[in-house]
Amino acid sequence: MSRIELDGLTKVYGSDVVAVDDIDLTVKDGEFVTLVGPSGCGKTTTLRCIAGFETVTDGRIAMDDREITAEPPYRRDVGMVFQSFALFPHMTVEENVAYGMRVADRDFSDTEVDDRVTEMLAMIELPGIEERMPSQLSGGQQQRVALARALALNPGALLLDEPLASLDEKLRKQMQAELSRIQKDLGVTTVFVTHNQEEAMTMSDRIVVLNDGEFEQVGSPDTVYHEPESIFVADFIGKANVFRGSVTGGEEGVVDVDTDTGVLKATADDRLDAGTDVGVVVRPEGISLERHETEDAIGDGGTRANVTAGEVNLVQMLGGTVEYRVYTDAGTELIVTTQAGEQRATPIERGDRVRVSFAAERARALSIESIVENRVVDVRPEIEAETGS
Amino acid sequence: MAGETETETPYTRDRSESSGRLRGWLNDRSESIVLGYPLAMLALFFAVPLFLLIATSFYPKPSGEYYQVGFTLEHYRRLFTVPLYFRRLGFTVALSMATAFGCLAIGYPVAYTLARMDSRLRRRVYITTIVSTMWLTYIIRSYAWTVILSKNGVLNEFLLTIGAIDTALSLTPGIWALAIGMTYVFLPFAILTLYSSINNIDPELEEASKNLGADRFQTFRNVTVPLSKNGIYSAWMLVFILALGAYIVPRLLGKPAQWTLPVIIGNQSLNNLNVPFGAALSIAMMVVVIVILVAGYELLGLGSEEMAGAGGGTDG
Ligand SMILES: Nc1ncnc2c1ncn2[C@@H]1O[C@H](COP(=O)(O)OP(=O)(O)OP(=O)(O)O)[C@@H](O)[C@H]1O
Ligand SMILES: [Mg+2]
Numbered sequence: 107m108s109r110i111e112l113d114g115l116t117k118v119y120g121s122d123v124v125a126v127d128d129i130d131l132t133v134k135d136g137e138f139v140t141l142v143g144p145s146g147c148g149k150t151t152t153l154r155c156i157a158g159f160e161t162v163t164d165g166r167i168a169m170d171d172r173e174i175t176a177e178p179p180y181r182r183d184v185g186m187v188f189q190s191f192a193l194f195p196h197m198t199v200e201e202n203v204a205y206g207m208r209v210a211d212r213d214f215s216d217t218e219v220d221d222r223v224t225e226m227l228a229m230i231e232l233p234g235i236e237e238r239m240p241s242q243l244s245g246g247q248q249q250r251v252a253l254a255r256a257l258a259l260n261p262g263a264l265l266l267d268e269p270l271a272s273l274d275e276k277l278r279k280q281m282q283a284e285l286s287r288i289q290k291d292l293g294v295t296t297v298f299v300t301h302n303q304e305e306a307m308t309m310s311d312r313i314v315v316l317n318d319g320e321f322e323q324v325g326s327p328d329t330v331y332h333e334p335e336s337i338f339v340a341d342f343i344g345k346a347n348v349f350r351g352s353v354t355g356g357e358e359g360v361v362d363v364d365t366d367t368g369v370l371k372a373t374a375d376d377r378l379d380a381g382t383d384v385g386v387v388v389r390p391e392g393i394s395l396e397r398h399e400t401e402d403a404i405g406d407g408g409t410r411a412n413v414t415a416g417e418v419n420l421v422q423m424l425g426g427t428v429e430y431r432v433y434t435d436a437g438t439e440l441i442v443t444t445q446a447g448e449q450r451a452t453p454i455e456r457g458d459r460v461r462v463s464f465a466a467e468r469a470r471a472l473s474i475e476s477i478v479e480n481r482v483v484d485v486r487p488e489i490e491a492e493t494g495s
Numbered sequence: 496m497a498g499e500t501e502t503e504t505p506y507t508r509d510r511s512e513s514s515g516r517l518r519g520w521l522n523d524r525s526e527s528i529v530l531g532y533p534l535a536m537l538a539l540f541f542a543v544p545l546f547l548l549i550a551t552s553f554y555p556k557p558s559g560e561y562y563q564v565g566f567t568l569e570h571y572r573r574l575f576t577v578p579l580y581f582r583r584l585g586f587t588v589a590l591s592m593a594t595a596f597g598c599l600a601i602g603y604p605v606a607y608t609l610a611r612m613d614s615r616l617r618r619r620v621y622i623t624t625i626v627s628t629m630w631l632t633y634i635i636r637s638y639a640w641t642v643i644l645s646k647n648g649v650l651n652e653f654l655l656t657i658g659a660i661d662t663a664l665s666l667t668p669g670i671w672a673l674a675i676g677m678t679y680v681f682l683p684f685a686i687l688t689l690y691s692s693i694n695n696i697d698p699e700l701e702e703a704s705k706n707l708g709a710d711r712f713q714t715f716r717n718v719t720v721p722l723s724k725n726g727i728y729s730a731w732m733l734v735f736i737l738a739l740g741a742y743i744v745p746r747l748l749g750k751p752a753q754w755t756l757p758v759i760i761g762n763q764s765l766n767n768l769n770v771p772f773g774a775a776l777s778i779a780m781m782v783v784v785i786v787i788l789v790a791g792y793e794l795l796g797l798g799s800e801e802m803a804g805a806g807g808g809t810d811g
């Protein structure tokens with residue numbers, strides 16, 4: 107298994123389409139790294155550069171300590187699973203899986219090939235389908251065969267381009283687990299591409315959030331979810347409530363932000379000067395709800411930070427959690443989730459008046475650059491419209 | 496109000512009933528209508544002429560007339576006893592096969608390049624150029640080659656200038672001129688047929704092959720060619736059939752000894768007024784062609800299920 111190093115990787119299509127812009131990434135031996143990002147952000151391009159299907163415009167690619175930037179695809183030690191699976195339609199499953207061995211410089215004996223094919227089909231839990239044609243397989247089966255084919259030669263790294271995108275919800279969940287299991291069993295270095303953030307969260311050791319050909323953030327699923335470094339990341343990974351405002355003051359990693367909802371206290375990693383435009387990001391599960399029957403001012407006179415009132419617009423049961431949409435008096439819509447088991451004397455229902463509050467530790471102030479604003483519009487137009495500015 | 500509804504109701508009912516009756520009539524006969532049209536067209540343009548051709552080949556040929564209705568095996572006896580005709584037939588088939596292979600050899604790389612071209616604009620320009628050569632009549636294009644290949648033509652001048660030859664070659668009419676002319680004339684058909692077949696192959700399949708360690712040649716042999724098998728066969732067959740029927744090109748670029756069967760059929764029918772013998776020659780040619788095509792189809796195992804998706808659209 108190998109380490110993959112991308113060093114200043116840049117790919118420009120034609121003269122002005124910058125698909126990948128100067129990215130640095132080291133995928134450790136045996137690591138599962140996921141590239142996520144909106145459509146057109148350069149995920150496929152990055153993968154195709156690693157596989158050798160694109161000539162890079164600038165930068166270098168290395169596997170272990172071997173530079174492969176200029177190597178043709180057939181001399182790189184990577185296996186790839188395409189989104190379309192790309193199984194050879196004129197070959198049986200066996201011929202597909204054995205293809206790499208058949209074209210290899212090294213001569214594999216027939217028994218060697220047979221054994222390996224049997225072993226691979228056992229690994230994907232589809233023994234005995236050797237003689238079938240790809241057209242006689244279901245989507246999930248084709249997906250597994252494509253995986254077996256990519257892994258048959260024991261490549262140093264595995265590249266997967268949205269392999270689960272064409273599967274239905276249930277099958278996708280199943281294949282996620284399957285894929286994780288096989289990856290862990292073999293310990294193969296894996297770069298996985300998806301635009302499904304949930305898939306990225308559940309499967310990866312590390313997530314790379316790409317936007318417009320550049321990295322927004324690289325980190326563990328946990329870090330990326332709980333400590334997003336930009337509003338884009340907060341918005342793209344999981345659900346997020348964003349309050350726009352500007353910094354009025356603060357101390358010791360906590361800043362005061364003046365927003366439509368009042369003054370909010372939020373944590374901030376960097377020093378944010380007074381007057382900086384920021385977005386205060388709060389995850390839906392970071393907010394708590396209480397019944398609030400009276401029409402008058404909230405709690406202690408409406409001056410306390412991070413508290414506001416509103417009306418419940420929508421209540422949805424989502425498996426283990428309940429999601430509320432709260433329309434606040436300040437005119438924004440918030441998403442709040444609670445554990446379904448959390449018992450209340452009287453359940454909160456649609457139309458109820460509620461008090462909404464969150465701790466400063468659950469809120470993060472992230473500076474808004476003008477470019478980021480536009481990106482937010484691209485991804486979640488409804489949030490942009492709701493939070494206003 | 497009431498009056499209106501009363502007058503309207505019977506009218507609507509009447510209309511819906513009559514349209515229902517028409518629909519019923521159509522439904523009952525939909526199958527025969529749907530099948531009837533192509534069958535009628537086939538009969539009109541294929542079966543009837545074929546039948547007439549077969550019938551004519553058995554008509555006696557009195558001197559001074561085209562034919563006389565009757566029955567004789569004389570033409571077939573002549574066909575089988577005079578070796579010239581089978582030799583001509585053999586030559587025609589061989590020339591057409593060679594032309595078809597030549598068109599494949601030249602056409603495949605061109606078609607592949609076209610199909611894998613990034614720029615749509617450039618691709619369109621090339622295809623239009625290729626198609627536009629087909630607008631010119633065979634006569635003009637064959638004459639163009641006569642000019643190029645003639646004793647003081649461009650080719651000879653070029654070869655003389657670079658010192659490759661000492662005296663001008665006499666190429667036209669001749670077998671090389673004929674082969675070049677035939678290949679040139681039918682090349683666009685091969686390119687277009689192959690292009691649409693190769694274009695149907697997902698480039699990701701070739702990438703998958705390379706990803707698995709196959710170099711360019713292995714990928715071409717193991718993936719590209721097998722997946723364009725139908726297109727290759729269609730292109731070959733199309734050129735082969737067109738070449739068999741070629742009349743003008745052999746006539747203009749070949750010596751009389753290299754005239755193909757269609758030229759002889761033309762001479763028989765038009766100069767010797769022997770239409771029945773021309774018909775018999777045509778039938779002999781048709782039988783040979785059908786045998787070759789069916790054998791080829793079976794031999795290559797075409798039309799099998801897994802091939803259907805790849806390049807099946809070009810099945811001619
Ligand atoms: N062959 C190409 N020629 C020109 N531009 C291209 C080409 N391939 C991709 N691009 C452009 O490069 C950018 C990145 O494309 P890429 O396919 O890597 O996106 P992606 O992140 O995989 O998106 P998706 O989630 O939709 O698959 C896009 O703007 C795209 O239009
Ligand atoms: Mg993509």
